[in-house]
Amino acid sequence: MQFIFDLDGTIVFNGKKMSTLIADELVALKEYGHDVTFASARGIRDMLPVIDERLHDVRLIGANGAVVWENQKLRRYVDIDHETFRTVTAILKDIDATYLIDGHWDYSIVGDEEHPFLPMINVLQNAKDVSVDELQFISKLLVLECGDPTPLLDQIPTLNITRHRYRDEARFDLTGENVNKRAGFQSVCAEDYIMFGNDLNDLPLFQKAVHSVMIGDFAPLFPYAKEQIQLNARTEATIVETIRSLKEKHTI
Template identity: 45%
Template structure:
C-alpha cells in the first residue's frame, strides 16, 4: 500500500523534527513492502530537516503540490505564470505585506527575520536567498502578515491561483491554479493506485477525497466527513500514530510479502 503523510501538525509538531520512533515505524512499513511518501505545504528544501537522511530520496511533494522531488531530483514543478506572479507581488507591496517566495530550491523574501516562521526556512543552508527579480520560477508565495490582511485575502481570491489559509499560523499561501497534493500525486504516476493518507488541514482535502483510507490528526472540521479515523493531538499522539500505522500496515499487508 502507498502511505502519504503530511508533516506539520500531522506527524511532526511545533516545528520540531518527526520523532525517531515515528520515523523508525515508517521504515518498518517500508521493509514490510509498503511505499512511503510525504506531501507538505513546505517546499521540499524545508521538508528534509524534519525527516532524516534515511528519507532524503523518498517521494517528496512540496509547496502543496507545486514541486515534486524523488531520488533527490526534481520530477515536476508547476509555477505561477510570470505575469500573474508580478501582479501578485505588486499587490503585496501595496498592502505592505511580508512574504516569502519559493523557487525550485532557492527563495526570496522581505520578511523580518525575527518572525517565528523564518526559523524553519533553509535550516540546512542548502539554498540561496536571492532578490525577487532573480527568481526563475515562482512556485509558492507565502504571506506572513499585512497591514490589511482581510482585504488582501479577498483580493487574492479574485486571482487565478490556489489559496490556502493556515489557521494555526495565521498565514496564507498561493500556488498556481489547479495545484494541490492530489494533482501532484497523479502527475507522479500514483493517482490511480490506492493510498492511505494522514493529514490535518485544508491542504490535505484533495488527498482525503481520493484516499482509500484516511486518518485525520486533530479536529479540522472540513476533513471530518472524509476521514475514516481521527487521532487527537494530546500527550499520547505519538503513541496513537504509531499504533495506527502498525495496525494499517498489517491490515493492508502487500500480498507478495
C-alpha cells in the same frame, strides 16, 4: 499500497524533527514493501530538516503540491506565471506585506527580514536568499504578514492562482492555479493511497483516499476521515500502532 503523510501537526510536532519512534515505523513500512510519500505546505528545502535521513529518498510533495521531488531530484513543478506574479506582488507591496518567494530550492524574502517565522526557513543552510530574477521558477508565495488583505483576496478569483489557508494562522500560501496536494500526487502516481493529515490543505487527499486518518480535531476533515487520533500524551504511540495495523491489513 501508497501511504501519504502530511508533516506539521500530523507526524511532526512543534516544528521539530520527526521522532525516532515514528521514523523507525516509517522505515519498517518501506521495508515491508509499501511506498511512503510526504506531502507538506513546506518547500522541499524545509521538509528535509524535519524528516529522518533514512527517508530522504522517498517521494516529497512540497509547496502544497507545486513541487514533486523523488530520489532527491526534482520530478515536476507547477509555477506561478510571470504576469500573475507581477500582479500579486504589486498588491502585496500596496498592503505592506512581508512574504517569502520560493523556487524549488533557493528563495527570496521581501519585507521584514527579522520576522519571527524566518528562522524556520533554510534550517540546514544549504540554500540561498537570492534576487527574484535568479529563481528558476516560482512555486509559492508565503505571506507572513500584511495589512488589510482585502485587495488581494478580491483579485484572487480573477488570477491564475490558488490560496491555501490554515486554521489558527494569519499567514497563507499562494501557488499556481489548481495546485493542491492531491493534484501533485496524482501527477506522478495513479495508485490508491492511505492518507494521514490534520488540516485544510489535506482535504483534497482525504476526499479520494481508500483510508484516511485524521490527527487531532478539525471539523472539515470529519466527513472523510475513517479514523481519528487525538492529540495527547499517546499521540505518537497511537500513530505508530495505526501505521502498523494498516501496514499488515492492506496488500502491497
